[in-house]
Amino acid sequence: MNLAWKEMKKNKLKFFILGSIVFLVSLLTFVISGLANGLSEDNASLIRNMPEGQFLMSSDAEETYSMSVIDPGLRDQVISEHGGYAMSLQMGFLTDDEDRQTGVTFVHSGDHQVSNGRIILDESLQKDYQTGDHLTHEQSGTTFTVAGFVPQAKFSHAPSAFLSADDAEQITRTKASQLIFVPGSDELSVSGLTAFSKSEFLNTIPSYNAEQLSLNMIVWFLIAISGMLFGIFFYMMNVQKIGLYGILKGLGVKTRDLFRMMWTQLIIITLIALTASLSIGFSLNAVSPGDLPYLLAPATAFQLSAVFTLVGFFGATLSGVQIKRIEPLQAIRQGEV
Amino acid sequence: MMELKQIEKSFSAGEVSEQVLKGVTLTIESGKLTALTGVSGSGKSTLLSIAAGLQSTTSGSVLFDGRDLTSLDQEELRALRAGSFGFVFQSSHLVPFLTAAEQLELMLKTSGRKLSKKAAAAEISRVLTRVGMEHRRNAYPDTMSGGEKQRIAIARALIHQPKIVFADEPTASLDSKRSHDIMKLLKDITTDTGTAVLMVTHDEEMLGYADRVVEMRDGLIG
Numbered sequence: 085m086n087l088a089w090k091e092m093k094k095n096k097l098k099f100f101i102l103g104s105i106v107f108l109v110s111l112l113t114f115v116i117s118g119l120a121n122g123l124s125e126d127n128a129s130l131i132r133n134m135p136e137g138q139f140l141m142s143s144d145a146e147e148t149y150s151m152s153v154i155d156p157g158l159r160d161q162v163i164s165e166h167g168g169y170a171m172s173l174q175m176g177f178l179t180d181d182e183d184r185q186t187g188v189t190f191v192h193s194g195d196h197q198v199s200n201g202r203i204i205l206d207e208s209l210q211k212d213y214q215t216g217d218h219l220t221h222e223q224s225g226t227t228f229t230v231a232g233f234v235p236q237a238k239f240s241h242a243p244s245a246f247l248s249a250d251d252a253e254q255i256t257r258t259k260a261s262q263l264i265f266v267p268g269s270d271e272l273s274v275s276g277l278t279a280f281s282k283s284e285f286l287n288t289i290p291s292y293n294a295e296q297l298s299l300n301m302i303v304w305f306l307i308a309i310s311g312m313l314f315g316i317f318f319y320m321m322n323v324q325k326i327g328l329y330g331i332l333k334g335l336g337v338k339t340r341d342l343f344r345m346m347w348t349q350l351i352i353i354t355l356i357a358l359t360a361s362l363s364i365g366f367s368l369n370a371v372s373p374g375d376l377p378y379l380l381a382p383a384t385a386f387q388l389s390a391v392f393t394l395v396g397f398f399g400a401t402l403s404g405v406q407i408k409r410i411e412p413l414q415a416i417r418q419g420e421v
Numbered sequence: 422m423m424e425l426k427q428i429e430k431s432f433s434a435g436e437v438s439e440q441v442l443k444g445v446t447l448t449i450e451s452g453k454l455t456a457l458t459g460v461s462g463s464g465k466s467t468l469l470s471i472a473a474g475l476q477s478t479t480s481g482s483v484l485f486d487g488r489d490l491t492s493l494d495q496e497e498l499r500a501l502r503a504g505s506f507g508f509v510f511q512s513s514h515l516v517p518f519l520t521a522a523e524q525l526e527l528m529l530k531t532s533g534r535k536l537s538k539k540a541a542a543a544e545i546s547r548v549l550t551r552v553g554m555e556h557r558r559n560a561y562p563d564t565m566s567g568g569e570k571q572r573i574a575i576a577r578a579l580i581h582q583p584k585i586v587f588a589d590e591p592t593a594s595l596d597s598k599r600s601h602d603i604m605k606l607l608k609d610i611t612t613d614t615g616t617a618v619l620m621v622t623h624d625e626e627m628l629g630y631a632d633r634v635v636e637m638r639d640g641l642i643g
C-alpha cells in the first residue's frame with residue numbers, strides 16, 4: 085500500500101494547487117531562461133556559433149573590441165605562427181534603391197571569403213532582400229551586390245554583412261584589424277595583445293553582459309523562490325499532519341517511512357509539473373514569433389529541472405524535521421481534553 | 422504477560438519536580454481485561470503509556486516477554502509496539518485519507534506480520550466483521566460516526582494479533598449505548614483471543630466489564 089499516493093488521491097485539490105505552483109514557477113523559469121538564451125543568440129550568434137578559441141585584441145583597447153587596433157605586420161605574424169584569422173566588426177547602415185536604411189554589423193572575417201564589391205548577409209535579412217540586390221554604404225559611397233545569406237550571424241543585435249578585406253578597409257578606413265581569432269583552447273600569450281576565451285569575449289560586449297546578468301539573476305531568484313515554496317508548502321502540510329505522524333509513530337510506523345511518503349509525493353508532483361512546463365517551454369521554441377528572441381536550450385532546461393528537484397527535495401526535507409521531532413505521546417494527548 | 426515493578430515517574434518543570442507515580446506494581450494477565458480507574462490526574466494515563474513503551478520511567482521495570490522495556494532503545498520499543506501491542510485512544514486517531522480496510526492494511530504492514538495478499542485481505546475482512554464494520558470497509562473516517570471510528574480503531578488494534586491492547590478511555594467520547602457496545606467488544610476479544618487488555622476509564626458503568634479493577638490514588642495502587 086502506498087500511503088503517499090493514497091493521500092494525494094484523497095486530497096486532490098491540495099496537491100493540485102502545489103503542483104500548479106511548481107508548474108507555473110518552473111514554466112516562468114524556463115521561459116526566462118529561453119529568453120535569456122534567445123536574446124544572447126540574437127545579440128551575438130555570430131560569436132556564439134564560432135568554435136572554442138582565443139580572441140586576441142590589443143592590450144591598450146581596455147577590453148573593448150572596437151578600440152582594438154592590431155597592425156597588419158603583427159597580425160600576419162601571429163596568424164602565420166598560431167593559425168586562425170583576423171576579424172573586424174563595425175556598426176553601420178546599408179541603403180537600398182528605395183532609400184530604406186538597414187542597420188548592420190559590417191564584418192570582415194577570415195573564414196567568410198567574399199569577393200570585392202559583394203556582401204553576404206545574415207539570413208534574417210532574407211525577408212527584405214534577395215541575392216543580386218544592390219545596397220550602398222553611404223559614408224564611403226561603396227555599393228555592394230548581395231551574394232548570399234548565412235544563418236546565425238548576428239552581432240550586437242544587428243545582422244552581419246560580411247565583406248572582403250579590401251572593402252572592409254574602405255569602410256573602417258584602416259588596414260589594421262580589431263581581432264585575431266585562433267581556434268583551440270590553448271591560452272595564447274602574445275606581447276601587446278590580450279587573449280580572451282569565447283565566453284570572456286562575449287562578456288566584453290557591453291549589452292550582452294547586461295542582458296545576461298539581469299535575466300540570469302531572475303532565473304536564480306525563481307529557483308530560490310521555488311525552493312522556498314516547496315519548503316513552505318510541505319512545512320504547512322506537515323504541520324497539519326504532525327498529530328497524525330505522532331500517532332503513526334506511536335503505532336510503530338518507522339520515521340523513515342514517513343519521510344519516504346513525503347519524498348514520494350514531492351517526486352510525483354515535481355515530475356508531473358516539470359513534464360508539463362518543459363513541454364510547454366520547448367513548444368514555445370516552435371511558435372515564438374521571429375522578432376521575439378526565444379530559444380530554450382535542452383541542456384539548460386534539464387539542468388534547471390535537476391536544480392528544481394534538488395531544491396524542492398531540500399526544502400521539503402528541511403521542513404520534515406518536525407516529523408523526526410514529534411513524540412507519539414504528545415500527539416496522542418492532543419486528542420484528549 | 423506483563424509485569425510492572427515499582428514504577429516511579431516524576432515530571433520536573435525547572436526547579437519543581439512532581440512525582441506522579443510512586444512505586445506502582447501491577448501484573449497484566451493474558452485473556453483478562455484490567456481496568457485502571459481513579460480520579461483525573463491520578464496518573465492512569467502515565468502508567469499506561471509507560472507500560473506501552475511510549476514513555477520512560479524514573480525508576481522501576483516493565484517486564485514483557487523476558488525483556489525489560491526500560492532498557493530498550495527507541496527502535497526496539499518501536500518494533501515492540503508495532504508487533505506486540507495494539508492501541509485504542511480516546512479519540513480514534515484514524516488516518517484521514519485511508520479507508521477502513523486500508524487502516525488495517527497499514528497496521529498489518531507496520532507490524533511486520535507476514536501474510537500473503539489473499540490471506541491479508543481475508544484477515545482484514547474477518548476483523549472488520551468482528552467489530553461489525555465489514556459493510557463500511559471502503560468508508561473514510563470523515564464519513565463515520567464516533568462509534569464507527571472507535572470500532573475501526575479497535576479493529577486496527579487487533580489486526581496484527583497483539584499480545585496486549587492498551588486502551589486509554591476508549592469510550593469517553595461516546596454516548597452510553599455505544600460505550601457499552603465498545604466495552605462488550607473489548608471484553609469478548611479478551612475471552613476469544615486471549616489478548617490482554619489494559620484499559621483506563623473513570624466511567625463507573627464500564628467497570629462491570631473488567632475482570633479486574635485497579636484503582637489509582639495519589640500515584641499508588643489503592
Ligand SMILES: Nc1ncnc2c1ncn2[C@@H]1O[C@H](COP(=O)(O)OP(=O)(O)O)[C@@H](O)[C@H]1O
Nearest residue numbers: 432433441459460461462463464465466467468
Ligand atoms: N509530560 C508531562 N509533563 C508534566 N506533567 C505531566 C506530564 N504528563 C502527565 N503529567 C502530570 O501527571 C499527572 C498525571 O497525569 P495523567 O497520567 O494524565 O493522569 P490521569 O490519566 O489519571 O488523568 C497530572 O498531574 C499531569 O499534569
Ligand SMILES: [Mg+2]
Nearest residue numbers: 465466467621
Ligand atoms: Mg488520562
